[in-house]
Amino acid sequence: MKARAELIAGIVVVAILAAGPYLSPLIHVDLSIVSEVLVTALAVMSVNLLLGYTGLPAFGNAAYFGLGAYGAALSAKYLHVDFIGAVIIGTASALLGGLILAPFLLRRRGIYFGLLSIAFGQVFYFVAYRFTDVTGGEDGMNFPRPLVLGHYAINETTFFYVALAAFVGCLIAFRTVVRSPFGRTLVAIRQNEARVRYLGLNTDRFIFVALLISATLAGLGGALFGLLINFAYPLELDWHQSGFFVLMMILGGAGTVWGSLVGSFIYVIGKDIISTQTSYWQLYLGGLFVACVLAFPRGILGTLLARLNARPAAADSEPHG
Amino acid sequence: MTHDLAPQLFNGLVLGAFYGIVAIGLSLIMNLTGTINMAHGSFMTLAGYLAYTMVQRGMSFWVALIVAPLIVVIVGVLVERGLVRPLYKREPFYSLLMTFGLSLMAEEAFRLIWGPNGVPFSPPPALAGAAALGFMSFPTFRIFIAGVLIVAIVALALFLTRTRFGLRLRAAVQDTEMIAALGTNTQVLYAVNFGLGILLAGIAGVLAAGMLGLSPTSGNALLMPAFVTVIIGGMGSLFGSIVGGLLIGMAISLTTLFIPAASEVAMYILMAIVLLVRPRGLFGEEGIFG
Amino acid sequence: MDSAMMLEARGVSKFFGGVKAVDEVSIGVREGSIHAVIGPNGAGKTTFFNTLSGFYFPDSGRVTYRGSEITRLANWKRIVLGMGRTFQTPSVFAELTVRENVMLGVRARAGVAFRLRPPAGEERETLEHRVDELLGFVNLGRSKERLVAELSHGGQRLCEIAMSLSTEPSLVLLDEPMAGLAETETDRIITVIRDLRQRLGLTVLFVEHNMRVVLSLAERITVLDRGKVLAEGTPSEIAANEIVRDAYLGKEALDHV
Ligand SMILES: Nc1ncnc2c1ncn2[C@@H]1O[C@H](COP(=O)(O)OP(=O)(O)O)[C@@H](O)[C@H]1O
């Protein structure tokens, strides 16, 4: 019953999204902004896996996002790889970044994990910021969007469908992961890690894999984001950006599969609309943080789902077995 | 180049003392309440701007140096009571997000009130110029800063080890519930602790404004080195924060001298090395995982 | 070393700052026995359990399990070796149902916890059957689909015991399994502890305050006081021990036995 309802809702949402090229003019939003919603949602998902499901304050995921963007940008500009190659290299760079940071992050939990995430994430920011010759430094780097297989150009509409396909693919993969025995164990770790260890499970191993999945997701999002705007800049890697991802996750609903899309949608579209109306976007954004934390800590989907089945979202029940 | 070494090392120490004192403030707040105060830099900036305005209005630098941090402490305690305290029962990342939001708003507010660019804030004439110290001469203001920071650190150490309240504070960091059971008013403890952290930020903020410049983001520039300081020194160790701060200050000023492009990255490399050798930082305590 | 020893500690110490929570404690738990650790509040019982189970490592001393040293072995590996434990405050997954709690352990034991594909078909049946069996053992079958947070204190204790059993241990450490329970609930736990040995053949080491329970259940008793072993022996030896009587038990507690 519930699974059926979710499937129908999912199909409806994807169908509406697929009509994006026709719908976005109606709300006076550029199609590229809707693409941004989709690729940003991947980064939000990556935070959700660590923070929403596993309970690790992932305040450094912008590093993976930025690594994805720079990986794509640098490989397109200097190695002249094609579109697919840029996506793969960008994503792989983020995965590599995750592999390098994991041994440090794995050692700690709680706020210390958050502190380490922030600090280590910032390394990549300064590298991008300082290696001006290669990365363009503070100004960022432009690059032409590479062709697919060196032949086929990707226009905004095609790009949108690429982003949509990536989003749907990742969403299905994400859902599979969080509902699997592996994912249920992550949720258990969030609730009571000591107990999980006393079930004979090496929680470090679970967290390690979760970190790598998270880095990969964020990296894919970042690579596509870089290719979307044909530009990479250091602030993508900055801890502020990590904080925005966390905000989006909370907005949508921590520990919910679809929350990432909801949060990303509100944030990206909201930013697009508000920042054209006022130059004080940051004031509103800060206010949004405060309001969200005080008044809406479970986010939109979290609150909705809790109403529906009276259970905390990330703990939502699984099919027997 | 070597004749630059001594002044640069001295600069490193002063810078390090800044990082140390900001890190101690962060640590106090973090240890007692689990809050990573992302608005810590904003409190520093606010103190700088308040001092700047006071001096502009004709007040003396010395008055500003004392009054501005106190005003910021009042703001800080109000923020703690009104906005942060309701979050203590929740997972700690909520208070991180809260203070992050506050810092975004504060930054924009600074821009609105004091303009988007930096403002000049120079030390008073008495502290201008240079003083001979041994065979080298150093800017008087930096020597003064070093003096104030040392006094502040010693005063804090005395407060925490010699006064009843300070001892309770330290005990509370170990075990909040036990202290509550002993009848200490934890609400007051939280407020004083937060205020103390902000007071250190405020003093550092005024001094940093004179030495490192004052702009809407100038305080935030000290935030990341302070985080790294806490990590290197070991969370929960105030002594570690001082040692960590000085180490980073030296590392940064030495790389600035020899490899300027790597000056920011230097502290992260130092952090990585320390963590590889001592996963809990130089003076950190053992935890249950790992 | 005695091969019949399930768990041995030799001179185990653990300090917290200046506090010697556990001070040179030695103990030998025989295979198949029910062994109790008693002592006043703050005696170091929980800390001792924590060093035995690897919650943290002792500052000095040695711990061996079935003759092999485990002093600094990661806690989860001890579970794989065959140890299980419960905590003084029930340590459960409050947001999950009773069934899901136990299933986590059953999956861990079956080696499927790390998988992405949920078990299906026969495998699933086997796992579900095992959960039912464990819940039956602690008599929680009727609460299977309830959230653990909704259970009584005693219910949560039983759920935690079922979870500890799900990893098929040979030795279980129970930290004050009866603290804060009503009389009827206490009797339920007593039955379960007896069954642990009689029906499942497990070795049990437990902390308990209630002397009536300890003297009727345990074959050996170790008395801790201020981090040190005050006495060790059979229930009758302990009941007769003057030092124990003076230091801790109080005459009435024993005269009622
Ligand atoms: N994590 C800890 N940090 C500091 N002191 C502790 C800690 N755990 C226990 N203690 C201290 O160690 C002593 C023994 O405590 P505990 O093992 O809990 O006793 P028991 O379980 O026998 O009541 C007590 O004085 C307690 O305050």
Ligand SMILES: [Mg+2]
């Ligand atoms: Mg105890």
